[in-house]
Amino acid sequence: MKYIGIDVGGTNLKAGLVDESGLILASQKMKIAQVDDRDSLAWTLVALTQDLCRAAGVGLEQVASVGVGVPGTVDVRSGSILYTCNLPLQNVPLRKLFHRYLSIPLYIENDANCAALAEYFAGAGQGSKRFVTITLGTGIGAGIIHNGKIYHGSNGMAGEVGHMTILYQGEPCPCGRRGCWERYASASALKRQTARALEENPDSILAAVVAENGGRVSGQSAFIAMRRGDRVGEQVCRQYIDYLAAGIVNLVNIFQPDTLAIGGGVSNEDDRYLLQPLRKLVEQESLPCGRDKMTKIVKAELGARAGIIGAAFLGKNKRV
Ligand SMILES: [Zn+2]
Known part of the structure; x- marks a missing residue:
């Protein structure tokens, strides 16, 4: 069977037709601004489903389900959007509206949970039984998977x-x-911390790194400066990793997952500068449990594709 996954973001709506293994066979992207009310959202999902099937040469009867990930709170039982942070979508009975046009099962879920589900089925969480994904972006999103189900x-x-x-x-x-x-500890927080350090140290290597980037502070600026031997950059990175570890230790102590995956742009940093010091801190600070039972801290693997794949696999999850 095939699955449709639709990732509703603050700016774009990304959709894909996904096979059992998580491979995206066809995809499409559009501006969310083109969707102006709840009916047009439902109709857009129908049109995307039909377009993707056409593009991939797949019949509608081969589509097991349509899944939708949204940045906000949803009622998974009724398939409704309750509240979204950046979009004018509140109390939308999406499943009901969608079924006026198509009878394919429709599932809806918070986007951070979708990212975790994607990693669980097709990325860094394959084979895990107790799995947590955190995504470092504007905020920190997380999904907790327990025995194959989103918690x-x-x-x-x-x-x-x-x-x-x-x-x-x-x-x-x-x-x-x-x-x-x-x-x-979000990516935005790292940028703010970097900008503050830059202001206080206008003659640092960090300042040169930012100048080379057209004056823009990025989540990489401090790491690049540190690799060039900058004390200011190193200080920012160390402090940031301390903050990151503080929350991860809490998660480990509460959930004791076998695997915890970290996603978002910051996680692409070289292991030597991010994951290795992070693992060391988490090992030092979390409750001792023996090396073989410790939570494995890994990079998320699916990047920007996680939104589509996770939404698509909402239907797959219903069968496990
Ligand atoms: Zn808060």
Whole structure:
């Protein structure tokens, strides 16, 4: 069977037709701005499903399910979008609307959970029984997979790990609390920390690295400066990895997953500078359990494809 996966992002809507192994056979991308209300969203999903089947030469009857990943809160049972952060989509009974046009099963899920499911079936989490994926982006998204199922909590909202406090009364967070992990360890946080260090050290190698990048601070700037021997860059990276480890140690102590995968642009950094020091800190700070039972910390493997593949596999998950 084939699966359709649709990744609804803040800017783009990406869709793909995926086979059992997670290979994307056909894909399409469009601006989310072209979708202006709930009916047009449902109709767009129908049109994308038909277009992808046509492009891949696959009949609609071969499509087991359509899955949709959204950046927000969903009701997985009724297949509705409850709330999204950056999109004007609230209380949308998507499954109901979609079934007016097509009778293929439709599943809907939070996008971070989709990324975890993708890695579980086709990436870094293959063979894992207790698996956690975190994605370092504007915030920190996470998905928790337990025995092949996404862990939703009692109300579908589980996995908001970015909002665990790692610094009591620390920086304010848009969620209303202070000291949330994503204020310190997301990709955006790394950029803010780099920009601050740059301001305080205008003559550093870090400043030269940023100047070479057209004056733009990126998630890589501090790492590049560190590799060139810059003390300022090294300080930023060390501090950032400390923050990252603080949250990961909490996750390890709470869930004790066999594997924890890290995704997002920052995770592409060379292992020697990110994963190796991170693993060391996590080993030092998490509750001792013996080396062979320790959580393996690995890079997520699917990158930007995880959104489509994970959404597609929402239907696959229903059968395991
Ligand atoms: Zn928060």
